[in-house]
Every structure is written in C-alpha cells, then in structure tokens.
Amino acid sequence: MNNNFDIGIIGAGPAGYTYALHASAQGKSVVLFEKKQIGGVCLNKGCIPTKSILHSSEVYKQILNAEKFGVTTQNVTLDYSKVLERKNKTVETLRKGIELALKNAKVTVINSEAKIKDKNTIVECNADIYNCSKIVCSTGSSPKIIKGLEFDHEFLLSSDDILNLASLPKSILIVGSGAIGVEWARIFNNFGVETTVVELASHLLPLADAEVSKRLERIFKTEKIKFFTQTCVKEINNKKITLSNDEILQPEMVLVAVGRTPNITDKIDGVTYIGDVTGEIQLAHYAIKQAIEDIDGIKFEKGLTPSVVYGTPEIAWVGKREQDLEPDSYKKSLVLLSAIGKAHCDGQTDGLIKILSQNGKIVGAHIVSSEASSLIQQITIAIQNGITVDKLKEVCFPHPTYSEGIYDALFKL
Numbered sequence: 001m002n003n004n005f006d007i008g009i010i011g012a013g014p015a016g017y018t019y020a021l022h023a024s025a026q027g028k029s030v031v032l033f034e035k036k037q038i039g040g041v042c043l044n045k046g047c048i049p050t051k052s053i054l055h056s057s058e059v060y061k062q063i064l065n066a067e068k069f070g071v072t073t074q075n076v077t078l079d080y081s082k083v084l085e086r087k088n089k090t091v092e093t094l095r096k097g098i099e100l101a102l103k104n105a106k107v108t109v110i111n112s113e114a115k116i117k118d119k120n121t122i123v124e125c126n127a128d129i130y131n132c133s134k135i136v137c138s139t140g141s142s143p144k145i146i147k148g149l150e151f152d153h154e155f156l157l158s159s160d161d162i163l164n165l166a167s168l169p170k171s172i173l174i175v176g177s178g179a180i181g182v183e184w185a186r187i188f189n190n191f192g193v194e195t196t197v198v199e200l201a202s203h204l205l206p207l208a209d210a211e212v213s214k215r216l217e218r219i220f221k222t223e224k225i226k227f228f229t230q231t232c233v234k235e236i237n238n239k240k241i242t243l244s245n246d247e248i249l250q251p252e253m254v255l256v257a258v259g260r261t262p263n264i265t266d267k268i269d270g271v272t273y274i275g276d277v278t279g280e281i282q283l284a285h286y287a288i289k290q291a292i293e294d295i296d297g298i299k300f301e302k303g304l305t306p307s308v309v310y311g312t313p314e315i316a317w318v319g320k321r322e323q324d325l326e327p328d329s330y331k332k333s334l335v336l337l338s339a340i341g342k343a344h345c346d347g348q349t350d351g352l353i354k355i356l357s358q359n360g361k362i363v364g365a366h367i368v369s370s371e372a373s374s375l376i377q378q379i380t381i382a383i384q385n386g387i388t389v390d391k392l393k394e395v396c397f398p399h400p401t402y403s404e405g406i407y408d409a410l411f412k413l
C-alpha cells in the first residue's frame with residue numbers, strides 16, 4: 001500500500017471524521033486512524049447514546065403521567081434491556097452512515113492505534129509508517145479521574161460505564177452537575193431511580209447563567225431529584241458515602257461526572273489539534289466547527305458556541321451570562337413560559353426565556369424550555385450577524401410556538 005498521504009488524522013470522532021470528509025471533498029488523499037469505533041465518544045459513548053436513553057426515559061415518564069392529558073393507561077412496564085437495544089441500534093445505524101460516507105469519500109480508514117512521530121510521520125501500532133504532508137490530532141478526551149473517586153467500574157462508574165448497565169439501580173449518587181451529570185440525573189429520575197446530585201460549586205450547572213441554575217434547582221425540587229451544592233464526597237467506606245456536609249448516603253452506585261481529560265501527552269509543533277483534545281470547549285459541534293475552520297477556512301466565533309443541557313425542559317444558552325456583564329451596562333428581558341400558549345398546551349410551563357442586550361443588540365440568551373436546543377440557534381444567528389433587536393422585531397414568529405417567547409422578549413429590551 002502507498003503510505004503517502006496529504007492528510008493523516010488520528011481519532012475518528014466528530015472532529016476527525018468531519019476533517020476527513022471535508023479534506024477529501026477538496027481532493028486530498030486522507031488516512032484516518034481509529035483505535036476503537038468510528039464516531040468517537042460523541043456517537044458511541046456520549047451525545048447519541050445518552051439522548052437515545054433519555055428519550056426512552058421521557059416516553060416512560062410521559063406515559064406514567066398520561067392521565068394529566070386525558071389518556072388512561074394501565075400496566076405500564078419498563079424493559080430496560082429494550083431501551084439499551086434501541087440505543088445500540090441507533091448508534092449502529094448512525095455509525096454505518098459515517099463509515100459509508102468515509103468509504104464513498106475514499107478516505108483510507110485504519111482501525112488501529114496510531115502515534116505521531118513528528119509533524120509529518122504517523123506510526124501505526126504494527127510499526128507501519130505513514131508519511132503525511134499534514135497531521136491532524138483529534139484524539140478526544142476521557143472521563144476525568146479524581147482522587148478518592150477512582151472508577152472501579154462496579155460501584156464508582158464513569159459516563160462510559162453507565163451506558164451499559166444490565167439493569168437500573170434503585171438509587172444513584174451523581175457527583176458533578178455539569179451537562180453530563182444533569183442529563184443522567186434526569187434520565188434516572190424519569191425511570192424512577194432515587195437520584196441524588198452532589199455539586200462542589202454554589203449552584204447546579206455552574207457554567208450556566210445564575211438565574212438558569214436557580215431555575216434548574218427549582219425544577220429538580222419539583223421533580224424530587226435531591227441535590228447538595230457546595231458539597232463534595234468526604235469519604236467512602238464500604239459503599240457508605242459521607243458528604244462534606246456530614247450527610248450519609250448509601251446509593252446502589254455512583255456516577256462520577258466531573259469533567260473530561262484531553263487524550264494527549266505532549267503537543268508536537270506543526271501538528272494541528274482539534275476537538276476535545278484541545279481542552280477548550282468540549283462539545284461535538286465545537287469539534288466539528290474547528291475541523292471545518294481549519295480545512296475549509298470558514299471562521300466561527302468561539303464565544304458563540306451554544307451550550308445545551310438535555311432533558312425536560314431543555315436548557316440552552318449562548319453568549320454572555322448576566323453575571324459576566326457590568327451592572328447598568330445592559331438591558332434584560334425575561335419571559336416566563338407560563339405566559340406562552342404552546343407551553344400550556346404541552347403542560348411544560350416551568351421555564352424561562354431570558355435575553356440580554358447592549359446598545360440595541362443581543363449579547364446573550366438563556367433558555368429553559370422545550371425545544372431550547374433549537375430556539376437557541378435563532379439567537380445565535382442574530383448575535384453572530386449583529387442583527388439589531390429592532391430588526392428582529394420585523395421578523396414574523398409562528399403561533400403557537402415557544403419561539404413567541406423570544407419575540408415577546410424583544411419588546412422588553
């Protein structure tokens with residue numbers, strides 16, 4: 001085989017496979033190394049499998065609450081093995097799609113571990129050498145390990161372990177209330193698992209706007225998800241957990257979701273690093289944008305990377321948080337979902353749409369609502385293109401939709 005390529009990529013997650021497909025579309029010869037499965041964490045251990053399980057949990061909960069909507073159900077049962085079966089099928093279908101796209105694009109895929117020797121040489125684990133005009137490292141990240149909470153994969157679980165539980169536990173403690181911790185808290189709670197969250201920061205979802213964090217805490221209380229903030233695990237003794245506030249818990253298992261560590265040792269000059277491995281914003285869409293920026297030269301504003309936390313209701317934000325802005329330097333508009341017709345129709349009235357503006361332009365938006373993951377994109381487009389609040393008021397928003405909350409908010413800025 002000819003081992004000379006224009007581009008050599010290590011890691012076939014969203015960053016790596018996007019780079020490969022776009023480079024190939026430009027007529028470049030590409031070799032892509034993947035030691036596990038095409039699709040990376042996003043497809044195999046992250047975004048997609050969690051959203052599939054989350055959806056099953058939401059269907060289950062909705063059916064249990066169906067009477068509220070005038071629908072009577074009886075003998076509702078949950079077969080968790082089928083939930084996993086569906087998750088696996090979803091992942092496989094999507095993986096096959098990416099594999100086919102790579103094949104059609106004539107990307108050479110090598111299913112093995114690879115190492116970068118220098119800025120133009122990749123060594124595959126069988127010692128085969130690949131010469132590449134350019135090397136891209138997109139090796140991603142792994143669950144962060146913290147002292148005292150090292151994964152034993154039975155009691156102390158990582159976000160990888162939790163995906164394949166043979167059955168649901170009766171109770172769980174989740175350490176960390178970032179996007180992953182909150183998402184799993186909602187999944188377990190929907191399935192009826194007694195769920196407790198422990199967070200070291202003063203609020204849940206510490207990276208969110210403070211008002212959003214508080215709203216989530218209110219929702220957790222309504223949903224009966226127990227949580228402790230400004231708290232950490234002090235001691236674990238024979239599966240008995242003592243928290244720093246001296247609370248004692250005996251959950252059946254613990255999910256440790258305290259962040260992710262980039263899969264990197266030393267950076268090599270002349271190599272391009274993209275995605276989670278950079279340790280910047282560890283989101284799939286950020287990884288994809290970094291790939292496209294480098295290969296296609298399409299710039300993007302990193303500060304306008306939307307964040308989404310899945311579950312009911314979704315939480316999404318973009319741009320500045322209120323706590324980032326100088327007092328009196330901005331205008332704030334808050335629309336409660338209880339003022340939105342569609343929210344009442346859907347029985348989803350606990351939420352808010354908050355928009356922040358400066359000098360007639362939106363600088364940040366924070367949404368706790370059904371469809372927040374899509375709503376946030378409207379605002380992202382507006383901010384990125386400098387569309388003024390007055391200009392946005394000229395846009396027609398359909399009724400009844402959650403997007404009307406955005407429209408209403410404009411008139412309070």
Ligand SMILES: Cc1cc2nc3c(=O)[nH]c(=O)nc-3n(C[C@H](O)[C@H](O)[C@H](O)COP(=O)(O)OP(=O)(O)OC[C@H]3O[C@@H](n4cnc5c(N)ncnc54)[C@H](O)[C@@H]3O)c2cc1C
Nearest residue numbers: 011013014015035040041042046114140275276282283284
């Ligand atoms: C539970 C969970 C839920 C998530 N949900 C979301 C979400 O909803 N939305 C979102 O945007 N993001 C989400 N993320 C984050 C998202 O998965 C990552 O940001 C994304 O996968 C990063 O893509 P990447 O290509 O940089 O790296 P990865 O997806 O980590 O891919 C890196 C790949 O490189 C391979 N590799 C590593 N070293 C080598 C080597 N030496 N040789 C060959 N191959 C190698 C790995 O096997 C892996 O397949 C979630 C993450 C988790 C854990």
